[in-house]
């Protein structure tokens with residue numbers, strides 16, 4: 001297409017009057033409702049269509065500019081995208097928020113009311129999925145041609161309800177009332193094969209060729225979601241795949257009157273994109289999960305190659321036009337899949353195919369926990385993907401030959417590095433495959449990447465020096481400060497302008513204001529507004545009273561033993577005991593806020609939730625303390641509730657066992673919003689300390705090295721139980737039914753785990769944690785100092801913008817540059 005005859009359109013007007021007319025039109029012509037009978041939901045859908053009209057025209061313009069510039073694109077392959085709501089984000093990023101608000105007002109509708117009707121797009125479990133969503137925002141904001149690929153799960157993360165103090169999971173049908181942000185692309189559909197067999201044949205010039213044939217076919221159909229950048233008219237794409245039956249039904253069965261068997265195949269194949277695995281846990285033998293992985297990888301690669309060949313014809317140029325980032329090992333099957341396509345379909349020689357593949361792929365590791373490293377039984381992989389298994393063996397054979405060359409006779413090293421784990425039944429180690437098939441591998445915080453290099457992947461780091469690098473995670477300041485915290489944003493804009501929204505380091509201009517008492521007061525006032533707002537929400541939704549004048553002490557994240565919500569709760573119980581012993585003691589009145597989901601099959605995590613709620617009940621019913629101490633478990637922690645809670649927090653609990661949290665990103669969101677961190681030297685906490693200054697953070701507990709040392713020396717949690725009376729009393733109360741008198745044995749498994757194993761060193765860190773908490777209290781009693789520290793946190797969190805993170809990926813891994821328009 002030449003630039004002179006390019007199709008041009010006028011951007012839709014963004015004046016209130018034009019918007020008002022569009023809303024009315026969409027209500028009638030898109031939703032099919034009369035203003036007099038329209039429900040709030042109808043108005044919301046009509047309004048979302050007005051917003052998406054404005055998204056789509058920018059989206060088309062952006063795609064054309066990428067095409068014109070023959071841009072190298074980066075494809076972010078991720079099983080999870082935890083987007084949350086999109087309405088406010090779109091309005092603010094396209095700079096039409098105020099115009100829309102007044103347009104709706106003229107129609108007698110409050111924007112705030114519509115906002116709350118939107119469902120969260122919760123296509124992710126936690127940190128990994130939310131990181132992918134922040135990255136999409138940053139790529140669009142930086143004018144980078146980044147495309148997300150994932151699965152359009154019909155059911156995302158479950159809705160958590162608390163019934164009798166316990167987590168109960170409910171399915172969340174987020175698509176039931178329609179999703180205004182997606183564009184179905186029925187014409188973009190690819191066949192995905194499972195099973196079948198490998199055919200060997202003689203190619204031209206007598207070469208052995210292979211073809212994967214037969215088996216079952218499933219269709220992957222595309223749905224596009226526009227991703228707007230911040231006030232730059234760039235709109236990128238998130239393409240999610242939905243499984244459709246290859247044949248709607250078996251006509252022969254249907255004609256014979258066997259209706260249910262006629263649709264059986266349809267149901268079975270469409271199961272693939274039915275539900276997100278609500279579990280962080282390792283994929284032991286779960287066939288459907290492997291199918292999900294290959295399903296979206298296969299469709300995405302076909303789509304990537306189709307786009308490449310639409311304006312190129314030489315496959316050798318692929319690495320100059322395409323970079324693919326693997327978000328954890330979940331999409332690592334893409335490596336043998338690209339090899340298969342290059343060798344079996346394009347008939348490239350192995351060496352050339354391998355060069356192209358490794359230039360294109362890079363892999364991000366998100367966890368060190370050995371039980372979380374994915375591996376698939378050889379039997380299962382061979383049954384579903386027989387050709388891939390062959391290719392994996394060949395990749396491994398060639399790799400181990402090189403290892404043997406470098407370390408002759410070192411068979412132990414070959415065993416450690418092999419893609420195939422021969423230990424308990426043969427399994428394919430996906431991380432090894434991902435490392436071998438990538439040109440760069442990264443960890444997500446300095447500490448985590450260092451540990452990858454020194455322990456988990458030490459042999460790989462020796463074999464491939466400089467392949468493993470660090471790129472510290474970040475969060476988008478648009479969603480997590482500008483949108484979530486309007487009071488603080490307004491104050492910051494008034495003080496230093498609004499350039500920080502796209503250049504977060506500019507927050508440093510707040511440093512001189514940290515000891516300005518009038519700024520301190522206004523900073524504290526913004527925090528109080530957020531606390532009051534949260535208190536109102538809690539009153540409205542949960543019917544509970546929390547006092548905005550108490551310290552809001554917050555731990556929100558997935559419930560996991562290594563994140564140590566139990567340690568936090570034991571601190572609560574110790575504080576409770578203090579008040580029991582000295583009813584008139586001067587303590588800092590506190591509201592302990594917990595939030596997070598447990599994997600449905602994770603017994604211990606669910607028991608911890610129950611204990612939090614039992615402790616909350618006992619304290620609520622104790623008149624002697626309940627004015628000064630309150631425990632609240634906020635159900636269904638998701639992106640939307642995070643945006644309600646985080647701006648209101650004053651203390652942020654980041655207390656994982658050192659060496660276990662890869663990075664954490666909630667820690668960044670909280671500190672950016674002026675919360676002080678109480679944490680261990682784990683994950684990105686270490687770098688948060690470096691940025692905000694050791695004097696502005698509360699660090700406690702064993703370091704990674706000390707944890708390791710204790711393990712090696714033989715760790716004895718009972719020693720702490722015997723020698724620390726405060727700790728002993730807390731553990732005994734949990735164990736003897738103080739919080740569960742109707743069932744005294746209820747928490748026996750928790751106590752046994754603490755006393756007999758304590759894998760997460762809760763007992764070892766308890767004393768230090770209590771002392772640290774007291775240090776924080778002493779400062780909270782001096783509001784000027786506290787506020788000064790909080791301001792210095794916000795001011796020095798610029799490094800943790802996902803814009804910085806994405807720039808590092810772009811330069812160090814993807815070799816892509818912004819597209820100027």
Ligand code: 26V
Pocket residue numbers: 126127128129131280281282328366367369371372444473560661662663664665683
């Ligand atoms: C998986 C498993 C599976 C087995 C049981 C224990 C366990 C624990 C954690 C996981 C997480 C797998 C991947 C993940 O979500 N990692 C998170 O990625 C975030 C973004 O990089 C990072 O901030 C979190 O620290 C990291 O846990």
